[in-house]
Amino acid sequence: MAATVETVQQVRGLTEQRYKYGFVTDIEMETAPKGLSEDIVRFISAKKDDPEWLLEWRLKAYRHWLGMPEPGWAKVDFPPLDYQDAYYYAAPKSAEKPKSLDEVDPELLRTYEKLGIPLKEQEMLAGVAVDAVFDSVSVATTFKHKLEEVGVIFCSISDAVRNHPDLVRKYMGSVVPYSDNKHATLNSAVFTDGSFVYVPPGVRCPMELSTYFRINAENTGQFERTLIIADEGSYVSYLEGCTAPMRDENQLHAAVVELIALDDAQIKYSTVQNWYPGDENGVGGIYNFVTKRGACRGRNSKISWTQVETGSAITWKYPSCILQGDNSVGEFYSIAITNNRQQADTGTKMIHLGRNTRSRIIAKGISAGRSQSTYRGLVKMSPKAVDARNHTQCDSLLIGDKCSAHTVPYIESKCRSAQVEHEATTSKISEDQLFYCRQRGISEEDAVALVVNGFCREVLQQLPMEFAVEAQKLVGISLEGSVG
Amino acid sequence: MLDIKNLHVTVDGKEILKGIDLQIAPGEVHAVMGPNGSGKSTLAYVLSGREGYVVTEGQVLYQGRDLLGLETEERAAEGIFLAFQYPVEIPGVANTTFLKEALNAVRRHRGEDELDAMQFLKLMRAKVKQLGISDELLKRSVNVGFSGGEKKRNEMLQMAVLEPRLAVLDETDSGLDIDALKTVADGVNALRGSERALLIITHYQRLLSYIVPDKVHVLAHGRIVRSGGKELALELEEKGYSEFAPEAA
Numbered sequence: 001m002a003a004t005v006e007t008v009q010q011v012r013g014l015t016e017q018r019y020k021y022g023f024v025t026d027i028e029m030e031t032a033p034k035g036l037s038e039d040i041v042r043f044i045s046a047k048k049d050d051p052e053w054l055l056e057w058r059l060k061a062y063r064h065w066l067g068m069p070e071p072g073w074a075k076v077d078f079p080p081l082d083y084q085d086a087y088y089y090a091a092p093k094s095a096e097k098p099k100s101l102d103e104v105d106p107e108l109l110r111t112y113e114k115l116g117i118p119l120k121e122q123e124m125l126a127g128v129a130v131d132a133v134f135d136s137v138s139v140a141t142t143f144k145h146k147l148e149e150v151g152v153i154f155c156s157i158s159d160a161v162r163n164h165p166d167l168v169r170k171y172m173g174s175v176v177p178y179s180d181n182k183h184a185t186l187n188s189a190v191f192t193d194g195s196f197v198y199v200p201p202g203v204r205c206p207m208e209l210s211t212y213f214r215i216n217a218e219n220t221g222q223f224e225r226t227l228i229i230a231d232e233g234s235y236v237s238y239l240e241g242c243t244a245p246m247r248d249e250n251q252l253h254a255a256v257v258e259l260i261a262l263d264d265a266q267i268k269y270s271t272v273q274n275w276y277p278g279d280e281n282g283v284g285g286i287y288n289f290v291t292k293r294g295a296c297r298g299r300n301s302k303i304s305w306t307q308v309e310t311g312s313a314i315t316w317k318y319p320s321c322i323l324q325g326d327n328s329v330g331e332f333y334s335i336a337i338t339n340n341r342q343q344a345d346t347g348t349k350m351i352h353l354g355r356n357t358r359s360r361i362i363a364k365g366i367s368a369g370r371s372q373s374t375y376r377g378l379v380k381m382s383p384k385a386v387d388a389r390n391h392t393q394c395d396s397l398l399i400g401d402k403c404s405a406h407t408v409p410y411i412e413s414k415c416r417s418a419q420v421e422h423e424a425t426t427s428k429i430s431e432d433q434l435f436y437c438r439q440r441g442i443s444e445e446d447a448v449a450l451v452v453n454g455f456c457r458e459v460l461q462q463l464p465m466e467f468a469v470e471a472q473k474l475v476g477i478s479l480e481g482s483v484g
Numbered sequence: 485m486l487d488i489k490n491l492h493v494t495v496d497g498k499e500i501l502k503g504i505d506l507q508i509a510p511g512e513v514h515a516v517m518g519p520n521g522s523g524k525s526t527l528a529y530v531l532s533g534r535e536g537y538v539v540t541e542g543q544v545l546y547q548g549r550d551l552l553g554l555e556t557e558e559r560a561a562e563g564i565f566l567a568f569q570y571p572v573e574i575p576g577v578a579n580t581t582f583l584k585e586a587l588n589a590v591r592r593h594r595g596e597d598e599l600d601a602m603q604f605l606k607l608m609r610a611k612v613k614q615l616g617i618s619d620e621l622l623k624r625s626v627n628v629g630f631s632g633g634e635k636k637r638n639e640m641l642q643m644a645v646l647e648p649r650l651a652v653l654d655e656t657d658s659g660l661d662i663d664a665l666k667t668v669a670d671g672v673n674a675l676r677g678s679e680r681a682l683l684i685i686t687h688y689q690r691l692l693s694y695i696v697p698d699k700v701h702v703l704a705h706g707r708i709v710r711s712g713g714k715e716l717a718l719e720l721e722e723k724g725y726s727e728f729a730p731e732a733a
Contacts, residue, residue: 431535436572439532440586440642441560441593450585454576454625 032089038062041189044089048158048192051165061178061188068182074345075374075406076314078287086252088190088223143207152205152236153198157225160196167198171229175258175295175322183254183316184291187223191256194224199234199265208464210239226257230265232298237268239467253312255290263298263325268306270463271319272471275311277478280369282341285313292319293349296328296357304331305348306462308471310478313342318376320349323357323388330359333459335471337452337478338371338403347377347408352385352418361392364456367403368479374406381418388418396426397455399448399479449476485510485681486531486650490542493523493530500526502706503542508650511678515692515717516685518703519725524685525569527703528654531683532566533559546650560586561593563649567639567656574626579638580608582626583645590646611644615671633664640671651675652683657691669694689721704728 032043041062045055070080147154153164160168178188195211211226230236253275259267269292278285288311294303305319321330332348350359365373379390396405407424429451437447453460453472460468486508493501500523508514518524530537531544533556544551551559574582588598599607612619617637627635636656643651656668672682672695684695692700692714700716701708702725709728710716 430572432572433574435534435556436568436574437582437586438556439560439566439568440582440646441557441590442586443557443589446585446589450577450582451574454574457576 030089030091031087034087035084036086036088036190040088044190044192047089047091048161050161053169054161057173057178058189061185062190064179065182065185065189068185070182071316074316074376075372075408076316076343076345078314078343081252081287083186089192091192147205147207150203150206151200152203153196154209155196157191157194157196157227160227164196164198167229168196168227171258171260172225172227173258175260175293176256176291180291183289184256187225187254187256187291191223191225194226194255195228196226197228197236197238199230199236201232201234203231203234205234205236208237208239210241212241222251222253222255224255226255227260228258228267228269229260230262230267230301232262233264235266235268237270237464239270239272239464241272241274241467252287252289255292257290257292257319259292259294259303261294261296261298261301261303261325261328264300265298266302266304267294268304269294269319270306270467272308272463272467272474273311273315274474274478277311277340277342278313280340282313285342286311287314287316288312289314289316292317293322294320294330295322296325296330296354298328299325299354300327301325302329302331304329304333304462306333306459307335307346308459308463308474309334309336309344309346310474312344315342315344315346317346318348320351321359322351322353323359323385324353325357326354327356327358328354329357332359332361332363332377333462334363334375335366335456335459335475336364336373336375337366337475338368338373339478340369340371342369342371344372345374345376347375349378350380350390352379352381352388352390352415355384355386355388357385357388359388359390361390361394362458363392363394364459365394365396365405366399366452366455366479367396367405368399370402372404372406374408376408376410378410378412379420379422380411381413381415381420383414385415386417388415390418390420392420392422394422394424395455396424397452398426398428399452445480446476448479452476452479485512485547486683487545488542489544491530491539491544492541493526494538494540495526495536499540500706501530504703504706504708506701506708508681508683510649510681511676512699513676513682513684513695513697515697515700516683516703516708517687517689517700517717517720519728520687522703522728523706524687524703525654528566528652528683528685531559531652532556532564557589558593560646561590563647565643565646565648565651567636567643567651567653569655569658571627571630571635571639573628575628577626578623579626580604580622583608583642586642587645607645611641614674615641615644616667617641632659633661633667636660636664637667637671640668643675644671647675649679650681650683652685654685655687656684657686657688665691666694689717692717702728 032040041058045058176184178185197209199205228238259269261267275286275288296303303321307319309315319332323330330350336344336346338344347363348361361377363375365375367373375394381388394407398405405426409422411420413420433451434444434447437450438444453475460471463471488504488506491501491504516524526537539552584604591598608622621634627638630638657665697714700712700714702710
């Protein structure tokens with residue numbers, strides 16, 4: 001008997017080590033009634049104190065959503081979603097509009113501290129401002145005032161709707177329309193919070209901006225919306241991180257991110273996604289169905305996506321660039337790691353509209369266990385994309401013999417002078433490499449992490465320094481138990 | 485230091501080593517020579533713990549302990565180093581990163597503090613200088629795009645940093661020009677000492693002109709068929725391996 005208890009505890013300890021963010025914060029929550037209906041949309045809108053135009057927009061999206069089919073083309077497999085069996089709004093009671101960090105519930109501050117994201121400014125990573133989103137609401141935004149000095153607006157999207165309605169109305173839905181796809185449309189109807197960034201003309205944002213998303217409540221979907229606008233000649237680097245508790249049921253995360261870069265502006269958007277991936281049998285985990293798109297509206301503008309996707313039971317995500325402005329540049333650097341029963345279908349779309357537009361895609365997929373990973377990417381050259389160029393490189397690395405990797409490139413070129421290049425490789429971690437490392441004293445798991453980090457180096461180099469180190473560690477953790 | 489008793493090893497069900505006996509004392513340098521296919525590399529792999537090499541009989545004691553019960557990385561941490569005949573490429577992993585990871589893993593095993601970036605850099609600078617290797621080699625990915633000579637020099641650098649007690653050199657001289665051969669020999673000789681032992685596996689005598697062995701063994705069809713002093717190597721150079729030709733099938 002005692003031995004059984006001990007075993008159970010040991011196993012629990014092990015699992016927690018593998019996903020150390022799996023804890024639950026015990027805090028009083030306010031939720032909307034379960035299920036989805038027009039009333040729920042109105043409830044959320046009322047909770048958020050929406051202006052009339054926003055409520056109308058939500059309702060328009062909701063009605064459109066009702067008739068939309070699920071996107072069925074991705075190489076992922078899961079039972080149909082029951083939209084009535086989830087909550088669409090959950091907020092810590094204490095979180096209703098804290099005015100400053102001193103007023104934030106200490107329990108919430110402790111949660112973020114545990115996640116390695118201290119929100120008290122004096123303890124923070126110097127040079128990184130954080131917006132912390134807990135379930136449906138933004139609980140704190142740091143360094144707000146310092147940013148205001150240079151005119152950068154960094155706040156929750158709810159605050160932006162209240163305080164900068166003109167900017168929000170002008171740009172929200174302009175890159176990802178409310179009718180875009182089933183998940184994005186649902187988000188448009190029920191989105192609860194997210195981050196808003198506006199960088200005025202000619203300003204180089206003096207620090208990294210970052211949002212940390214945390215799902216805590218049970219049976220709750222998270223639907224946040226991020227809107228980043230870089231005005232003429234400005235620059236901003238933005239990072240998003242995510243975690244969730246370990247739970248047996250699947251939770252839906254359907255976010256929308258819209259980026260707009262005007263003339264000569266640059267946006268660098270990095271994601272380190274570590275949502276709970278489910279257990280080794282595929283029970284539980286987050287469904288990460290996210291629509292991310294950037295518009296290079298201005299001449300010489302540039303948008304660069306970097307993503308490290310290690311978590312989630314299912315990832316369905318294609319951060320894209322619409323290259324409208326002449327000479328604009330789109331980049332997509334991706335690492336997608338799947339282990340156990342995880343499924344990932346991820347990639348990008350590069351839509352070349354302007355002259356001399358350039359895009360670069362480097363995608364690294366690593367599959368272990370019984371997982372499957374697909375790169376799906378579209379490169380489209382419109383008739384006006386004179387002299388446009390694209391280079392795509394997709395590399396897949398397999399660990400073990402029960403996983404799979406797929407590469408699905410779509411190329412549509414309607415322009416004679418445009419150039420599109422696509423390279424793809426698939427390899428396995430060789431037994432020679434592991435033996436070589438182990439003969440030098442490196443354990444098998446560390447050897448796998450080392451080889452995989454090497455495989456991903458070109459992408460890891462794109463991450464801001466502080467996060468590159470974290471991402472490297474994460475690569476090792478997510479592959480634990482993948483060999484031997 | 486190393487005591488091999490009646491060692492039988494099979495690979496894919498085929499017996500390659502058929503009863504090896506070999507004793508190496510601290511401070512000694514032994515050379516194992518033999519024709520191709522005699523089982524020389526198998527001996528190197530079985531000592532370092534490569535998977536797929538199955539010991540069917542016999543035992544190996546290393547510093548009085550049963551070596552065969554240890555994992556590959558434990559053997560490395562206990563001071564066994566294998567200089568590879570074909571060093572392996574690891575794309576994207578800088579040579580320094582690899583070495584730091586290895587050294588710190590070994591130090592942890594020994595209960596020593598890990599070296600931080602600055603301490604490690606200092607150590608590397610010293611070793612590189614000592615071996616006459618270019619700094620630039622450190623920044624490149626492990627063995628990727630290295631010439632044959634660079635790969636072998638890199639093995640010597642790793643050996644110098646990890647300071648093994650028993651180093652096994654598997655055909656380290658193959659494919660080297662005379663300059664590279666001298667670098668390798670200098671690296672090995674710098675490591676010689678009363679606490680360390682070396683096992684040099686080679687087809688040719690020429691490396692043994694630079695690293696003079698205490699004992700030479702001839703391995704043929706899975707057995708040590710002759711043992712002698714350094715003069716045995718010269719004799720082999722002259723006569724070839726024909727007298728140890730494979731047994732008639």
